[in-house]
Amino acid sequence: MTEQLTQRTLIDELVAQNRLQPEAKALVANAFITKEPETPAPWFVTALIAVSAWLSVIPFIGFFFALEIVKSLASIMAVGFLLIIGTVLLHRFNRNGLFLEQLLLALNFTGQVLFIVGIGLDKDVITAALAAWFLEIVLISVYRDNILRFIAVLIATLSALVLLYQFAIPEGIHLLIVLLAIGASWYWLAESRHLTDNMMKTLYQPLGYGFLVALQIVLLLSILPTSQWVPPVTWAYSSWGLTVLLLTVEYYIMRTNNVMVSSPRSLVILGGTSLMALLLYQSPGIIASIILLSLGFQRGNRVLMGLALVFLTVFLTAFYYYLNITLLIKSITLISTGLTLLILRLVLKQVFPQHEGVA
Amino acid sequence: MPPNSLETPITSYHLYWLARTNHLTHQALEYALRRIGTVPDIHAWRKFIDNLLLLLGTALLLVGIIFFFAYNWADMNHLVKFGVLQAGILGIALFVSWRGLEFISGQSGLLAAATLVGALLAVYGQTYQTGADAYNLFLSWAILIIPWVLISAFAPLWLLLLVLFNLSLILYWEQVINPYVPSTELFLWLFLLNGTTMLAWEYAHAQGVTWLQNHWLRVIIFSATLAVLIIPTLQAIIDLDHGRYRNSLFAVAVLLYVAVTALALWYYRTRRHDLLLLAACLLGMLIVITTLVAELLPLQEAFSWLFIALIVIGQATFATKWLLQTAKTWQLETE
Numbered sequence: 001m002t003e004q005l006t007q008r009t010l011i012d013e014l015v016a017q018n019r020l021q022p023e024a025k026a027l028v029a030n031a032f033i034t035k036e037p038e039t040p041a042p043w044f045v046t047a048l049i050a051v052s053a054w055l056s057v058i059p060f061i062g063f064f065f066a067l068e069i070v071k072s073l074a075s076i077m078a079v080g081f082l083l084i085i086g087t088v089l090l091h092r093f094n095r096n097g098l099f100l101e102q103l104l105l106a107l108n109f110t111g112q113v114l115f116i117v118g119i120g121l122d123k124d125v126i127t128a129a130l131a132a133w134f135l136e137i138v139l140i141s142v143y144r145d146n147i148l149r150f151i152a153v154l155i156a157t158l159s160a161l162v163l164l165y166q167f168a169i170p171e172g173i174h175l176l177i178v179l180l181a182i183g184a185s186w187y188w189l190a191e192s193r194h195l196t197d198n199m200m201k202t203l204y205q206p207l208g209y210g211f212l213v214a215l216q217i218v219l220l221l222s223i224l225p226t227s228q229w230v231p232p233v234t235w236a237y238s239s240w241g242l243t244v245l246l247l248t249v250e251y252y253i254m255r256t257n258n259v260m261v262s263s264p265r266s267l268v269i270l271g272g273t274s275l276m277a278l279l280l281y282q283s284p285g286i287i288a289s290i291i292l293l294s295l296g297f298q299r300g301n302r303v304l305m306g307l308a309l310v311f312l313t314v315f316l317t318a319f320y321y322y323l324n325i326t327l328l329i330k331s332i333t334l335i336s337t338g339l340t341l342l343i344l345r346l347v348l349k350q351v352f353p354q355h356e357g358v359a
Numbered sequence: 360m361p362p363n364s365l366e367t368p369i370t371s372y373h374l375y376w377l378a379r380t381n382h383l384t385h386q387a388l389e390y391a392l393r394r395i396g397t398v399p400d401i402h403a404w405r406k407f408i409d410n411l412l413l414l415l416g417t418a419l420l421l422v423g424i425i426f427f428f429a430y431n432w433a434d435m436n437h438l439v440k441f442g443v444l445q446a447g448i449l450g451i452a453l454f455v456s457w458r459g460l461e462f463i464s465g466q467s468g469l470l471a472a473a474t475l476v477g478a479l480l481a482v483y484g485q486t487y488q489t490g491a492d493a494y495n496l497f498l499s500w501a502i503l504i505i506p507w508v509l510i511s512a513f514a515p516l517w518l519l520l521l522v523l524f525n526l527s528l529i530l531y532w533e534q535v536i537n538p539y540v541p542s543t544e545l546f547l548w549l550f551l552l553n554g555t556t557m558l559a560w561e562y563a564h565a566q567g568v569t570w571l572q573n574h575w576l577r578v579i580i581f582s583a584t585l586a587v588l589i590i591p592t593l594q595a596i597i598d599l600d601h602g603r604y605r606n607s608l609f610a611v612a613v614l615l616y617v618a619v620t621a622l623a624l625w626y627y628r629t630r631r632h633d634l635l636l637l638a639a640c641l642l643g644m645l646i647v648i649t650t651l652v653a654e655l656l657p658l659q660e661a662f663s664w665l666f667i668a669l670i671v672i673g674q675a676t677f678a679t680k681w682l683l684q685t686a687k688t689w690q691l692e693t694e
Contacts (some may be wrong), residue, residue, distance in 0.1 A: 005368065005369050005394060005395055006366050006368055007366070007367060007368060007369045007373065008366060010391055010394065010395075013394070014387050014390070014391065017385040017390065019384070019386060019390050019420075020383070020384075020387050020572060024382070027382060028382045028383070031377065031380060040372065041679070042634060042635070042638075042682075042686075044634075044638045045634075045636055045638060045679055045683065048638060048641070048675060048678060048679065049679055050673055052645065052671050052672060052674070053647075053672070053675075055671050056667075056669075059664045059665070059667040061663035062658075062664035062667075063661055063662075063665040063668065066659070066660070066661035066663075068691070095402075097679055099672065099673065099676040100674050100678050102672045102675055102679075106671075106672055107670065183395070185617060192378065192386075192388040192389040192392065193385040193386040195375060195379060195385070196378050196381065196383065196384060196385040197377040201378075201379055212489045242537050253404070257400065257404065258401075260399065266407075268452040279669060293411075297404070297407055298397065298398065298399065299397075300371065300392070300397035300398060300399065305638040320422070327426055327429060327430035328427070328430045328431075330423075330426050331423045331424070331425075331426035331427035331430055332427075333418070334419050334422050334423030334426060335419075335420055335424065335427065336423075337419050338415075338417065338419030338420030338422075338423055339419075340416075341415050341416030341419065342412065342413070342416035342417070342420065344412055345409060345412035345413055345416060348405075348409070
């Protein structure tokens with residue numbers, strides 16, 4: 001159970017449990033005393049930096065146009081490319097200048113906009129999307145900045161969507177959705193492993209958030225009416241893929257809590273999930289939001305849980321709003337779903353009382 | 360850090376930091392996170408699922424009932440309509456008095472009953488075609504639920520009351536005072552309403568009212584207070600550039616905006632530590648200063664654009680540095 005542990009108690013306990021070598025004890029204790037853990041920037045400070053970087057892209061583009069540096073399509077691409085290369089190089093050598101860091105981020109975004117738009121105007125949309133996709137992958141690996149990496153995932157996902165649209169394979173979206181969900185689950189469930197891995201420790205957070213937000217943004221298409229830009233798609237395929245993933249996440253969580261998969265409790269949870277997925281086969285967004293909520297709770301991450309609740313509200317509202325049934329059937333569906341959930345709660349409370357140990 | 364820092368409670372930040380600096384293996388990190396409750400155990404999961412099922416189940420059930428009555432609404436006579444709504448209010452009120460306001464289910468019930476009062480007033484207006492303006496509905500609704508709000512000790516119910524008063528004021532302005540132009544005077548009245556609420560909130564919080572420890576309500580009220588001053592300030596800046604500076608109340612709004620921002624920066628920096636509200640103040644300043652600079656500079660000049668971009672980045676840099684420094688100072692003060 002949760003209790004207020006001191007740093008010393010926990011270190012002693014880790015040594016006693018053979019999770020920390022006795023000789024490492026002094027090292028850890030010394031690290032606590034001599035160095036101060038960095039206070040991570042709260043989400044709203046990071047958001048402030050990201051918003052200001054994007055805000056300054058407009059005046060920067062205005063500046064380049066007013067200077068008449070960018071006159072032709074070739075010059076738009078060239079300036080964009082030079083800005084990207086220049087900012088990547090300067091960022092590698094920038095050590096402690098926050099102003100320069102934010103300036104480089106804004107100039108990098110400006111370069112990306114000019115480069116991708118330039119290619120789109122000079123060649124075609126497919127070439128621009130492909131270029132954007134490869135550009136973002138390169139930037140993720142060479143530009144060590146959480147905001148840039150997070151936004152790079154979103155731009156790469158958008159590029160993938162454009163490619164699917166341009167190549168007229170709208171059903172390919174299911175593969176994209178499932179891959180994003182698998183990626184996000186892997187990033188968050190293996191958070192401890194990533195934190196101790198030299199390559200992943202700087203990558204997993206921006207990519208983890210990026211994959212989850214990109215997943216939910218792509219799924220917003222499932223609640224939009226079909227139009228010229230939103231081709232008809234059989235969303236049930238995504239729902240099935242996401243359900244398999246949700247069951248896998250549940251299995252993983254149960255296993256880490258020493259709950260036997262064959263126990264009655266596990267069967268109720270897995271069966272309830274499957275039943276819910278059958279009812280929601282047209283709404284992959286709800287299933288993805290539940291995956292997000294589970295990941296957020298499993299990692300004690302309130303930002304993830306907040307995002308999950310926002311998206312869950314959006315997808316639930318859209319689900320009932322767009323259901324092609326009469327108001328009467330909608331009301332009966334809602335009442336029966338609500339009652340089912342409340343009865344399920346009672347069943348869980350009665351069949352598996354709070355004091356019961358693990359199965 | 361003080362020499363006895365090993366005796367201070369351990370947090371997830373400490374553990375993440377140890378893992379990043381290769382002092383912990385991933386197995387040790389996962390075990391430690393579970394020990395301090397960041398990674399939930401089976402009991403925490405059970406409680407989480409229980410709450411989630413209660414929340415979702417109740418919400419879907421209530422919406423379903425509303426849809427059911429909406430479907431049959433046209434076929435119901437007045438007596439049934441009033442009967443259904445009044446029975447709903449009475450039933451929920453009885454449930455609340457049985458359950459008690461110390462439970463979340465009781466408080467949520469009171470919120471539902473207060474919402475149904477609005478529906479009842481709407482049906483009353485629709486049935487008897489009273490011809491009253493919409494602000495009357497919202498104002499009556501707000502006044503009628505005041506006793507429940509006072510006894511509820513429930514932040515969402517207080518928020519409902521504040522929203523109703525804001526709506527009443529805006530609609531009164533539109534329908535009675537000035538039907539076409541959202542004037543500075545309206546924003547000043549809205550500031551008076553929300554600002555007073557904010558002051559009352561801070562006073563009650565300082566008196567140790569426990570249910571007001573909820574952070575999000577303060578964020579909403581403060582954002583509303585700041586927003587209703589930022590809008591006329593931006594209008595004043597734009598009018599200044601176009602040479603049509605005709606509203607004398609603009610000066611009052613601008614002065615109030617400057618005063619409130621300065622006061623909030625001092626108060627939330629020194630008296631009550633709140634980084635999010637400080638960030639909201641700084642974001643407001645970024646918007647106002649950037650608009651002022653953009654209005655004053657000749658935009659046909661290339662360097663004006665460059666200057667605006669640099670001003671945005673400069674302000675964001677200053678804001679970030681200051682916020683992080685402030686957080687660090689607070690952390691040191693508490694150790």
